[in-house]
Amino acid sequence: MILYTVMPVEEVMQQEGKRQILEVRVKGRIIQVEPVSPTEGRVLRVISTDPQDFLDPGIQPGSLVSLWGGGP
Amino acid sequence: MKPTPDIAPTVRPVEPDITTPGVPPGTPQPVPVTPAPVTPVPVAPPPVTPITPVTPAPGTPVPGVPRVRETPPPGGTPGAEGAPGAGEGTAANVRELGVTDVPRMRSDIHCLTIVGQVEGHIILPAQNKTTKYEHIIPQIVAVEENPDIKGLLVVLNTVGGDVEAGLAIAELLSSMSKPSVSLVLGGGHSIGVPIAVSTSYSFIAETATMTIHPIRLTGLVIGVPQTYEYLDKMQDRVVKFVVSNSKITEEKFRELMFRTGELARDIGTILVGRDAVNVGLIDEVGGISEAVAKVRQMASEREGVGLRH
Numbered sequence: 001m002i003l004y005t006v007m008p009v010e011e012v013m014q015q016e017g018k019r020q021i022l023e024v025r026v027k028g029r030i031i032q033v034e035p036v037s038p039t040e041g042r043v044l045r046v047i048s049t050d051p052q053d054f055l056d057p058g059i060q061p062g063s064l065v066s067l068w069g070g071g072p
Numbered sequence: 073m074k075p076t077p078d079i080a081p082t083v084r085p086v087e088p089d090i091t092t093p094g095v096p097p098g099t100p101q102p103v104p105v106t107p108a109p110v111t112p113v114p115v116a117p118p119p120v121t122p123i124t125p126v127t128p129a130p131g132t133p134v135p136g137v138p139r140v141r142e143t144p145p146p147g148g149t150p151g152a153e154g155a156p157g158a159g160e161g162t163a164a165n166v167r168e169l170g171v172t173d174v175p176r177m178r179s180d181i182h183c184l185t186i187v188g189q190v191e192g193h194i195i196l197p198a199q200n201k202t203t204k205y206e207h208i209i210p211q212i213v214a215v216e217e218n219p220d221i222k223g224l225l226v227v228l229n230t231v232g233g234d235v236e237a238g239l240a241i242a243e244l245l246s247s248m249s250k251p252s253v254s255l256v257l258g259g260g261h262s263i264g265v266p267i268a269v270s271t272s273y274s275f276i277a278e279t280a281t282m283t284i285h286p287i288r289l290t291g292l293v294i295g296v297p298q299t300y301e302y303l304d305k306m307q308d309r310v311v312k313f314v315v316s317n318s319k320i321t322e323e324k325f326r327e328l329m330f331r332t333g334e335l336a337r338d339i340g341t342i343l344v345g346r347d348a349v350n351v352g353l354i355d356e357v358g359g360i361s362e363a364v365a366k367v368r369q370m371a372s373e374r375e376g377v378g379l380r381h
Contacts, residue, residue, distance in 0.1 A: 001192050001193055001194050001234055001236075002234070002235045002236075002287060002303065002306055003192075003232070003233060003234060003235075004232050004233065004234070004235045004238065004262040004263040004287050004288075004306075004310070005189060005231050005232030005233050005261065005262045005263065006231050006232055006259075006261040006262055006283045006285070007189070007231045007232070012189065012196060012197070012200060013196075013197060014197060014199070015197050016197070016199055018198075019198040019199070020198075021198060030207070047207050048211075049182035049183055049184050049211045049214070049215055049224070050178065050179055050182055050183075051179045051181075051182070051183050052177055052178060052179055
């Protein structure tokens with residue numbers, strides 16, 4: 001792998017505390033969440049090219065979604 | 073499950089198919105003689121005792137029986153469903169829109185955001201904000217494939233990243249048949265440069281910056297002489313791609329790449345907004361309204377010449 005970036009490589013590669021990020025599918029969209037409990041996750045990012053997906057109030061970054069069964 | 077990015081057409085069955093349960097196969101059912109499926113096929117209520125089949129007049133919904141999506145009657149006309157021409161319109165709406173789900177607005181211009189580090193074959197530590205090619209590549213394929221999508225807007229705010237992954241994304245974007253417009257906001261550095269120039273047209277915000285610098289040894293590659301040749305080859309790939317996808321000359325790009333005195337830690341150049349346009353790297357200074365207008369204009373021109381999607 002060759003990194004071509006303006007960020008210093010030490011900064012890119014430093015490992016600080018384990019942070020778990022999961023990808024779950026909510027209403028057919030892929031969403032990155034950080035689990036806050038075994039059943040719930042806090043939305044970090046919506047991964048979609050459809051701009052309308054980002055208007056859905058249920059998957060706004062920071063909101064909680066269920067990790068099992070598709071969320072609210 | 074739907075494929076990654078959710079751009080499938082608006083067929084969204086929200087109700088379980090309620091046509092089959094409760095109706096044993098032998099149930100006498102009115103079989104429409106005409107193949108025109110404009111009216112929903114009435115469903116006979118579950119028979120308690122053998123009775124004469126309910127035969128409502130065509131178009132009359134059966135009381136107590138919810139309107140359902142069209143189902144081909146048993147032994148009915150195969151191929152009537154989905155047959156072009158026949159029974160489109162109402163039946164198509166009933167089928168497409170489902171029963172209760174109100175279709176939300178769907179954009180015919182999709183937006184690809186490339187932020188943070190472009191992540192390659194190695195997952196970067198979690199404090200990095202990354203754009204993963206396993207997300208981006210299927211999205212580009214889906215945008216190219218979906219006939220409802222007319223164009224793609226690529227918004228960049230990236231510090232660079234993996235050369236292979238970045239070039240893969242750039243190559244895919246440049247080979248798309250649909251119009252694509254990039255907009256560099258904040259920063260489009262390093263491997264962000266080929267991605268920014270890969271689209272059909274490119275914009276940069278007035279305050280956005282692009283850093284052009286050589287590909288360096290990152291410490292992950294063992295320092296043997298062959299490595300430098302390898303790095304050189306990687307660099308040539310980037311240079312060639314940028315030169316062939318923008319108006320900048322190879323001499324100019326290499327000169328910017330190896331310029332000294334502008335960057336404290338490195339050699340290279342920072343281009344701010346209009347500078348990137350002046351050297352021929354980016355087409356125009358602009359923002360979201362210009363970028364969207366450009367996609368729309370290119371999309372309508374494309375449809376005007378009769379190209380399919």
